Amino acid sequence: MTTSTPQSAALRPEPAADAAPAAAADTGYVHGYSPTEARRLGEQADTLAALLHAGTSYPAGSRVLEVGCGVGAQTVHLLTANPGVLLTAADVSADSLARARDRVAEQLPGADVRWHCGDLHRLPFPDGSFDHLFVCFVLEHLADPAAALAALRRLLRPGGTVTVIEGDHGSAFFHPRGAAAQRVVDHLVRLQADGGGDALIGRRLYPLLTGAGFRDVAVGPRTVYADGARPALVEGFTRRTFVAMVEAVRGEAVEAGLSTAEAFDRGVAELRRAAEPNGTFHYTFFKAVAVNP
Amino acid sequence: MTTSTPQSAALRPEPAADAAPAAAADTGYVHGYSPTEARRLGEQADTLAALLHAGTSYPAGSRVLEVGCGVGAQTVHLLTANPGVLLTAADVSADSLARARDRVAEQLPGADVRWHCGDLHRLPFPDGSFDHLFVCFVLEHLADPAAALAALRRLLRPGGTVTVIEGDHGSAFFHPRGAAAQRVVDHLVRLQADGGGDALIGRRLYPLLTGAGFRDVAVGPRTVYADGARPALVEGFTRRTFVAMVEAVRGEAVEAGLSTAEAFDRGVAELRRAAEPNGTFHYTFFKAVAVNP
Numbered sequence: 001m002t003t004s005t006p007q008s009a010a011l012r013p014e015p016a017a018d019a020a021p022a023a024a025a026d027t028g029y030v031h032g033y034s035p036t037e038a039r040r041l042g043e044q045a046d047t048l049a050a051l052l053h054a055g056t057s058y059p060a061g062s063r064v065l066e067v068g069c070g071v072g073a074q075t076v077h078l079l080t081a082n083p084g085v086l087l088t089a090a091d092v093s094a095d096s097l098a099r100a101r102d103r104v105a106e107q108l109p110g111a112d113v114r115w116h117c118g119d120l121h122r123l124p125f126p127d128g129s130f131d132h133l134f135v136c137f138v139l140e141h142l143a144d145p146a147a148a149l150a151a152l153r154r155l156l157r158p159g160g161t162v163t164v165i166e167g168d169h170g171s172a173f174f175h176p177r178g179a180a181a182q183r184v185v186d187h188l189v190r191l192q193a194d195g196g197g198d199a200l201i202g203r204r205l206y207p208l209l210t211g212a213g214f215r216d217v218a219v220g221p222r223t224v225y226a227d228g229a230r231p232a233l234v235e236g237f238t239r240r241t242f243v244a245m246v247e248a249v250r251g252e253a254v255e256a257g258l259s260t261a262e263a264f265d266r267g268v269a270e271l272r273r274a275a276e277p278n279g280t281f282h283y284t285f286f287k288a289v290a291v292n293p
Numbered sequence: 294m295t296t297s298t299p300q301s302a303a304l305r306p307e308p309a310a311d312a313a314p315a316a317a318a319d320t321g322y323v324h325g326y327s328p329t330e331a332r333r334l335g336e337q338a339d340t341l342a343a344l345l346h347a348g349t350s351y352p353a354g355s356r357v358l359e360v361g362c363g364v365g366a367q368t369v370h371l372l373t374a375n376p377g378v379l380l381t382a383a384d385v386s387a388d389s390l391a392r393a394r395d396r397v398a399e400q401l402p403g404a405d406v407r408w409h410c411g412d413l414h415r416l417p418f419p420d421g422s423f424d425h426l427f428v429c430f431v432l433e434h435l436a437d438p439a440a441a442l443a444a445l446r447r448l449l450r451p452g453g454t455v456t457v458i459e460g461d462h463g464s465a466f467f468h469p470r471g472a473a474a475q476r477v478v479d480h481l482v483r484l485q486a487d488g489g490g491d492a493l494i495g496r497r498l499y500p501l502l503t504g505a506g507f508r509d510v511a512v513g514p515r516t517v518y519a520d521g522a523r524p525a526l527v528e529g530f531t532r533r534t535f536v537a538m539v540e541a542v543r544g545e546a547v548e549a550g551l552s553t554a555e556a557f558d559r560g561v562a563e564l565r566r567a568a569e570p571n572g573t574f575h576y577t578f579f580k581a582v583a584v585n586p
Contacts, residue, residue, distance in 0.1 A: 170466040171575065175496040177463075203468040206520040207571040217522060223577060225514040227499040278500040282464065282577060284516060 048237075049077045051222050052165050052285060058132050060084025065130040067120050067152060068092070068138035072100025076107050078134060088130070090116040090123060121151045128157040136165040139208070143196040149212035156292040162214060164288045168202025171223075171284035172242065174274035181274075184246050184267030187253040194256065202286035214290035222287055227280040238281040243271050341530075342370045344515050345429070345458050345578060353377025355424040360413050360445060361385070361431035365393025369400050371427060376404075381423070383409040383416060414444045421450040429458040432501070436489040442505035449585040455507060457581040461495025464516075464577035465535065467567035474567075477539050477560030480546040487549070495579035507583035515580055520573040531574040536564050 058064055062085045069075050069089035079087060091097045094117045104111050118124065120138070133152055139145040156162060169189050174181065192199040209217040226233040247268050253259045259267070274281040349371070351357055355378045362368050362382035372380060384390045387410045397404050411417065413431070426445055432438040449455060462482050467474065485492040502510040519526040540561050546552045552560070567574040
């Protein structure tokens with residue numbers, strides 16, 4: 001518990017559609033690119049890995065593309081669960097890619113990954129290059145996730161699958177309730193929207209994927225519920241993932257005029273009661289799998 | 294599908310703590326006692342039975358008390374899954390009990406149930422009369438669910454279990470989003486609160502049960518997610534359970550001054566878009582099991 005400091009439930013960097021990679025690495029990603037953030041992402045991925053990766057199984061030899069791999073938090077889990085795949089991991093941030101490479105080298109020495117730095121809307125792979133795409137906490141940061149999915153579908157062979165995982169902050173509710181706590185969650189949603197993203201995208205995966213031309217779209221909720229009977233989850237998810245993620249946008253929220261610093265702190269304090277022994281916290285992720293016709 | 298008209302996700306009648314049974318049958322239960330409502334309750338219970346009853350298994354010979362059995366919607370599923378139990382079913386409404394008896398006689402002829410009409414706060418059974426209690430969609434209608442649980446715990450032998458199932462309307466979110474749709478959901482929550490209940494009680498089961506002196510309290514989310522890939526669930530849950538439940542309080546909401554009729558209808562129309570081919574709907578029930586020390 002003491003080493004667990006994941007912070008964000010909504011975590012993969014991707015720039016707006018037309019941003020150049022170099023510029024994008026410093027803009028448009030609400031959670032930032034600091035080493036602390038990178039560690040948080042890795043530890044959050046560990047906490048949630050069982051929940052989110054369950055059911056993702058690719059045959060050995062499959063050509064898999066992880067889109068928006070960021071610092072490699074999910075990459076490690078993908079490789080662990082699917083040791084025989086031919087993995088390409090792409091991200092728009094060269095810095096994130098370097099960290100991802102280090103993470104994989106450290107945790108899975110000998111793992112063979114092709115790393116690619118580039119914008120997911122214009123990846124230079126030939127049509128049908130991959131059997132499977134894996135896209136986790138990416139779409140929420142994009143101005144036009146429908147266009148992104150259409151561009152990505154081109155990379156998939158007919159019959160290949162895409163797996164998409166996203167959160168939805170509208171699924172966050174807690175005990176005790178509190179208007180100030182709800183407001184700070186709403187501020188986070190608003191800031192992400194102002195940046196061109198959508199922190200409520202989980203509920204939209206089905207229409208997004210069908211609209212992008214995928215078929216057999218199967219979306220399932222992956223619900224996290226934490227209460228006093230599950231202290232590790234309270235610590236790892238409620239406190240160190242969700243509350244910390246909200247806390248991290250304090251400066252931005254104040255700067256944007258959404259809140260005073262005092263009101264924000266009251267909201268976070270109220271939210272933190274959900275992590276006390278009598279508190280409870282609920283959050284639903286959505287995992288979608290769909291087929292390229 | 295055409296015969297499926299369940300309406301309410303929050304469904305068991307119980308009066309406020311001190312109401313006499315006869316009076317209680319016509320007051321305090323937001324969903325009403327009509328035959329149409331009774332049919333809806335039964336059909337909703339069928340739709341959700343697999344989700345809600347999974348894991349509830351009592352050894353043959355167990356003395357089980359269903360508290361607030363209402364029209365017997367859950368009773369049938371309890372008996373089907375646990376044919377050897379010695380079931381007592383209690384409800385404050387003699388009329389509901391009569392319907393429950395008819396339902397069980399029709400669907401499970403020969404099933405042996407003891408029926409008891411009385412207020413759950415003052416059931417006349419000796420201490421420790423039961424091995425297991427089953428309480429589904431009841432606490433949400435009570436002014437003091439903590440007191441109710443404490444009163445019920447007395448009926449349980451040491452080591453016996455209580456199972457509690459409740460919804461939480463704060464878990465309802467949908468695509469497309471809409472402020473008018475959210476408002477009608479909020480009206481339903483408000484009306485239930487004004488009546489002394491709590492439509493957001495699911496998130497509180499853990500502190501309620503621990504506070505009432507139970508131990509080994511284990512609460513789990515049971516999430517319903519419906520989209521265009523699951524037309525039966527869209528019809529049975531989104532449209533005929535949740536939207537219909539909201540629609541049913543239109544008169545009350547208008548009478549209470551929460552909404553104009555027109556605004557309410559706009560909200561319901563907006564909510565109904567969640568049941569269209571590109572819509573999605575999310576709802577989480579909570580199921581708790583706890584032990585009497």
